[in-house]
Amino acid sequence: MAYAEKVYKVRDGRTTKQFTWRSRYKLPDRTWGSEPGFPTKKLAEEWGDEQERLIKAGAWIDPALRATTFGEFVTKFMASRKKRGRTVGTRWDRLENHILPRWEHAHLGTITWFDVDSWQQTMSVEDVTRGHCVSLMSTIMTAAVDAGFITVNPLFARRRTRDTSGDGAAVRPPKIRRDGGARPEDAVLLAERLGPARGIHVLTTAFSGLRWGEGLGLHRDNALLTRRQPWGAGQFVCPVLRVVEEYAEYQERDEDGSKKGYVIQLEPTKNDGSTRDVDVPPFLARLLGHHLADWPHDRPFSTDNGKVWRRGNWSRTFRPACDGRDERPKRQGVAHRVAWEPILEGLDMRALRALHDTMQSEIGVKEPLAFEAAGHRRPGIKRHYQKPTPAMRAERLDGLEELFSKAMANVGLRTLWGRVDLVKPPTELIS
Known part of the structure; x- marks a missing residue:
């Protein structure tokens, strides 16, 4: 007693x-x-x-554990949660830039929802980033409960207060300032402008929905494999891209969060829904077949010397093609470069992946197949009951093929790049 x-x-x-x-x-x-x-x-x-x-x-709860600071427990949490390198880097960035400056020295037992909710409203970042920061804090506080440092997570299942006045109520302009976003015609024009070696990457993203890292990680051994399924009295056969890994570019960290420099390396796919076979429409299979026949490297969407694209290097090629560029006159040591009119300012590879999902909706792709093709894990019980059928697959491929044909006609093209040689980039990109 x-x-x-x-x-x-x-x-x-x-x-x-x-x-x-x-x-x-x-x-x-x-x-x-x-x-x-x-x-x-x-x-x-x-x-x-x-x-x-x-x-x-x-x-x-031991009072000594309850008095542990949030910053002290973060170090323990990050060392014990082994995630993909990109995920670890993103978590440390949010902790260092937003969360720890406010909460590092707060005792776990003193953190309340009122204080956290009030703090997140003052953050000078986009609302989605505020949500991610609060979500990460809640994950860490739940781990503190599981580890016996506190009895309850005060952040669990709470709804954030959103700023509906002043700047918080202002409508932020989208990156792509066009109703409806990107079109198939934009992808075709961009691919033609970038040339075969880079344009094939653009078309594959737009018409198969691969993520940026998944495209970089695609190996030629997993390109244009064959899917065979019983269909009626016969078989459904189509080429597929097998997604089993991806490249991630991030800042590497020690267990205590110390920065070690940027790396780019192969990682497993994002989740179990991301490992998948993506059906390829006929036009894209033909173009990829030519590309694989001529491309000398193992990764079809690599640089000219077979190395992995860095985001910055890709942007230097990709952004002028989307946003336009001025003419550069010829002078000593510098070749002439023609001017480019903008195709769609703000367009990026993520927007091309979103275009693929938009096209799937336009042509009525059924939910089981739409989620599979996008690499998304379908929520709910229907994920276990409804499966993609060959009829669904054939309907999707026919729809994508038709959208591509219409886009080509709308921009006045009969062929892409006007040649079969898919190795050399266009002259404008060499100059």
């Missing part, structure tokens, strides 16, 4: 007659714990009795 004992105050090295009370109670290992600072004996005994009651109920 808990009891209380006097603790006399010391002044100038001498014990005085003033005192407070210290609570003494039995810990789970049967040793005695203590908590000082109570003004009366009764309060000290009641506090100790409550600790022993919680210990018997299995709900007791």
Whole structure:
């Protein structure tokens, strides 16, 4: 049973007659714990009795653990949660740039939803980033509960307050300032402008929906494999791209979060839904077949020397093709470069992947196949009951083929690149 004992105050090295009370109670290992600072004996005994009651109920939290700071627990959490390198880097970026400056020295037991919700409204970032930061904090606080540092996560299942006044209510302009976003015609024009070696990457993203890292990680051994499924009295056969890995570019960190420099390396796919075979429409299979026959490297969507594209290097080629560029006159040591009119300012590879999903909706691709092709894990019980059928697959391929043919006609093209040689980039990109 808990009891209380006097603790006399010391002044100038001498014990005085003033005192407070210290609570003494039995810990789970049967040793005695203590908590000082109570003004009366009764309060000290009641506090100790409550600790022993919680210990018997299995709900007791060691006060020393409860006093652990958020920053201290973050180090423990990040060291124990082994995620993909890109995910780890993103978490550390959010922690260092947004979360830890405010919460590093806060004790876990003192963090409340009111304080977190008030803080996130003051963040000078987009609302989606605020949500990601609060979600990461909640994940860490749940881990603290599981580790026995606190009894409850005050952030769990709480709805954030969104700023609906001033700048928070302002409509932010989209990157692509056109109603409806990108069109198949944009993908065709961009592919033609970039030339075969890069244009095939653009078309594959737009008409198969591969993520940026998945496209870079595609190996020629996994390109244009064959899907065979029973269909009626015969078989459904089509070429596929097998997605089993992807390249990720991120800043590598030590377990304590120290920066080690940027790396780009192969990783497993994002989740179980991302590992998949993507059906390829006939026009894209023909173009990829020519490309694979001529391309000398293992990764079909690599640089001219077979290395992985860095995002910055790709942007230097991709952005002028989308946004346009001025003419560069010929001078000593510099070749002439023709001007390019903009195709669609703000277009990026993610927008091309989104175009693929938009086209799937336009041609009525059924949900089981639409989720599979996009690499998304379909939510709900229907994921287990509804499966893509050969008829669904054939309908999707016919629809994508028709959209491509219409896009080619709309921009006045009969062939792409006007040649079969798919290795050399166009002259404008060499100059």
